[in-house]
Amino acid sequence: LGLDNNANNSNDVKLEDESRRKFFGKSAIIGAGVVAAPMTAAMFASSAKAKAKEAANSITVHPGELDEYYGFWSGGHSGEVRIMGLPSMRELMRIPVFNIDAATGWGLTDESKRIKGDSAHLLAGDSHHPHMSMTDGRYNGKYVFINDKANSRVARIRCDIMKCDKMITVPNVQAVHGLRVQKAPYTKYVVCNGEFEIPMKNDGKDGMRDVSTYRSLYNVINAETMEMAFQVMVDGNLDNTDADFDGKYFASTCYNSEMGMNLGDMISSERDHVVIFSLAACEAALKAGKFKTYNGNDVPVLDGRKGSALTRYIPVPKSPHGLNTSPDGKYFVANGKLSPTVSIIAIDKLDDVFSDKIKPRDAIVAEPELGLGPLHTAFDNRGNAYTTLFLDSQIAKWNVQDAIDAHNGKKVNYLRQKLDVHYQPGHNHTSQGETRDTDGKWLIALCKFSKDRFLPTGPLKPENDQLIDISGDEMKLVHDGPAFAEPHDCIIVHRSKLKPFKVWPRDDLFFAETHAQAKKDGVDVYTQNKVIRDGKKVRVYMTSVAPTYGMSEFTVKLGDEVTVIVTNLDMVEDVTHGFCMTNHGVQMEVAPQATASITFTANKPGVQWYYCNWFCHALHMEMRGRMFVEA
Ligand code: CUK
Ligand code: CUA
Numbered sequence: 243l244g245l246d247n248n249a250n251n252s253n254d255v256k257l258e259d260e261s262r263r264k265f266f267g268k269s270a271i272i273g274a275g276v277v278a279a280p281m282t283a284a285m286f287a288s289s290a291k292a293k294a295k296e297a298a299n300s301i302t303v304h305p306g307e308l309d310e311y312y313g314f315w316s317g318g319h320s321g322e323v324r325i326m327g328l329p330s331m332r333e334l335m336r337i338p339v340f341n342i343d344a345a346t347g348w349g350l351t352d353e354s355k356r357i358k359g360d361s362a363h364l365l366a367g368d369s370h371h372p373h374m375s376m377t378d379g380r381y382n383g384k385y386v387f388i389n390d391k392a393n394s395r396v397a398r399i400r401c402d403i404m405k406c407d408k409m410i411t412v413p414n415v416q417a418v419h420g421l422r423v424q425k426a427p428y429t430k431y432v433v434c435n436g437e438f439e440i441p442m443k444n445d446g447k448d449g450m451r452d453v454s455t456y457r458s459l460y461n462v463i464n465a466e467t468m469e470m471a472f473q474v475m476v477d478g479n480l481d482n483t484d485a486d487f488d489g490k491y492f493a494s495t496c497y498n499s500e501m502g503m504n505l506g507d508m509i510s511s512e513r514d515h516v517v518i519f520s521l522a523a524c525e526a527a528l529k530a531g532k533f534k535t536y537n538g539n540d541v542p543v544l545d546g547r548k549g550s551a552l553t554r555y556i557p558v559p560k561s562p563h564g565l566n567t568s569p570d571g572k573y574f575v576a577n578g579k580l581s582p583t584v585s586i587i588a589i590d591k592l593d594d595v596f597s598d599k600i601k602p603r604d605a606i607v608a609e610p611e612l613g614l615g616p617l618h619t620a621f622d623n624r625g626n627a628y629t630t631l632f633l634d635s636q637i638a639k640w641n642v643q644d645a646i647d648a649h650n651g652k653k654v655n656y657l658r659q660k661l662d663v664h665y666q667p668g669h670n671h672t673s674q675g676e677t678r679d680t681d682g683k684w685l686i687a688l689c690k691f692s693k694d695r696f697l698p699t700g701p702l703k704p705e706n707d708q709l710i711d712i713s714g715d716e717m718k719l720v721h722d723g724p725a726f727a728e729p730h731d732c733i734i735v736h737r738s739k740l741k742p743f744k745v746w747p748r749d750d751l752f753f754a755e756t757h758a759q760a761k762k763d764g765v766d767v768y769t770q771n772k773v774i775r776d777g778k779k780v781r782v783y784m785t786s787v788a789p790t791y792g793m794s795e796f797t798v799k800l801g802d803e804v805t806v807i808v809t810n811l812d813m814v815e816d817v818t819h820g821f822c823m824t825n826h827g828v829q830m831e832v833a834p835q836a837t838a839s840i841t842f843t844a845n846k847p848g849v850q851w852y853y854c855n856w857f858c859h860a861l862h863m864e865m866r867g868r869m870f871v872e873a
Contacts, residue, residue, distance in 0.1 A: 303330035318728025321367035340367020347830025368392035371421040375429035379678040383739040389421040408468035420482035435480030474546035487571030495562040556602040564618035569680040608649035612638040620672040622682030630667035669731040685710040745834040767809040789861035807839040820856035847873035
């Protein structure tokens with residue numbers, strides 16, 4: 243969506259109003275194809291500083307105090323997920339998922355490679371949409387799911403340990419984008435969109451240039467086993483998705499119903515659509531065996547193309563983007579992107595759409611005009627919606643019922659306020675806003691550009707995650723938060739929903755396979771320090787108690803495949819040790835009561851020191867030992 247990357251390419255700090263005017267003067271031209279609304283001076287008249295002072299909600303979290311909310315932020319093409327504290331906006335932790343991480347050893351340790359499975363060799367990823375499992379439309383604190391657009395993967399984070407514990411590569415599709423969870427009665431399924439169209443038989447043989455063989459699939463994953471449940475073939479591609487609060491319907495936006503292969507073709511028709519999926523119809527088709535399989539895997543693929551009983555296609559203005567369910571469970575809101583509108587779909591009309599009593603378009607109860615480039619919408623608990631306007635760099639606050647009344651001819655202004663944000667917001671999210679517990683306190687705008695908002699950091703600049711107080715009648719911008727590439731989406735979860743462990747349970751499944759290997763080797767990891775030779779493979783079991791490893795030296799032969807298994811016996815919260823083998827690119831974290839292992843080839847002769855790389859004790863520097871590598 244980089245429609246205006248070159249505007250205002252200057253390090254000069256300008257008066258906010260002046261630089262905004264320049265910026266919009268240009269973007270109104272570059273954003274051609276969109277109806278340009280003139281920006282009035284009044285729209286820019288706000289003084290952010292004064293507004294922040296009047297804010298009702300305090301963002302101050304004094305030293306020693308804890309935040310009220312956990313935020314789960316996606317990390318975009320950094321491949322990770324971040325945990326934020328709100329309202330302080332302090333970054334509390336990073337959860338490496340689709341990337342590799344030197345501090346924790348994610349992607350390097352045997353445990354993380356097992357979790358990554360068939361994609362363990364991939365070092366990069368692009369995480370977009372973090373969403374927590376729910377029970378009856380409320381966060382249940384169990385899992386956070388996240389997609390990898392770059393490598394068509396979906397991962398799960400266990401919220402008790404705040405680590406990724408499952409990962410799956412979705413077959414038959416390319417680029418898994420929009421992701422949500424089933425909200426009710428509970429998260430049985432994780433749903434996600436296949437974005438890029440590909441031939442169903444994508445084997446590089448004949449026909450890969452024949453677009454008529456290209457398809458996109460809707461992907462339904464069992465949340466507990468993290469295995470594919472089924473897929474649904476659709477017409478057009480798929481972008482973003484969301485679920486209702488009844489456990490009946492899912493909805494996805496499609497921006498390329500043309501199946502165009504270049505920009506011009508993708509935006510050629512005036513309308514694209516929202517696909518509605520009936521879960522009951524899909525499950526019935528699955529039960530009746532009405533599916534096919536492709537590419538040698540056994541994932542059932544249902545046919546949900548136009549005319550099927552599984553889906554309905556609701557025409558909307560071309561190239562919609564975000565899809566958001568209002569927390570009262572009444573509406574799906576499809577965000578216009580190229581159209582200055584959002585399309586409000588009444589969920590209680592969908593039964594009639596499926597039984598063909600009404601036409602798909604008749605489910606749309608309003609299409610309010612909000613501004614330029616609507617991408618995503620969030621909701622409070624007072625019937626208001628907050629839509630990001632990418633091109634206008636604003637949040638439009640509007641009232642859903644008023645928009646419907648206006649659509650029906652009533653003289654009412656549904657727009658409540660437009661707030662400048664800095665700049666180009668993508669996703670936004672309200673506190674608990676995708677659940678029945680939406681509380682109308684905070685709104686986050688994830689701005690794609692920061693430009694002049696922070697000290698300049700060279701040509702590459704951070705993004706800007708802005709915190710907005712929405713508790714009063716007026717939105718108030720209260721905090722600018724620089725963020726490294728690239729939070730797409732976030733959720734804000736009340737801290738009462740989460741009960742993370744303080745130390746690892748010794749029988750945790752995360753390292754169960756490592757413990758099973760130890761058992762086979764006859765080693766008790768909690769009491770023994772032992773070297774097991776198995777041909778050219780050597781397994782080195784050692785304990786750690788600050789500030790020593792249970793083993794201060796071991797010997798291997800040049801070329802041996804060495805696995806070091808460390809079990810941290812420290813019980814004290816936060817006394818994490820590490821293991822680093824110098825000269826081998828080997829590093830990992832071993833938190834209290836955990837077992838962690840890492841495998842490498844001993845390809846350097848002589849003395850190689852290993853040491854603890856997580857600061858643990860006054861004698862942390864002394865926590866080391868020697869590996870003798872015999873040539
Ligand atoms: S997408 Cu990035 S701004 Cu992947 Cu949810 Cu809309
Ligand atoms: Cu153990 Cu540092």
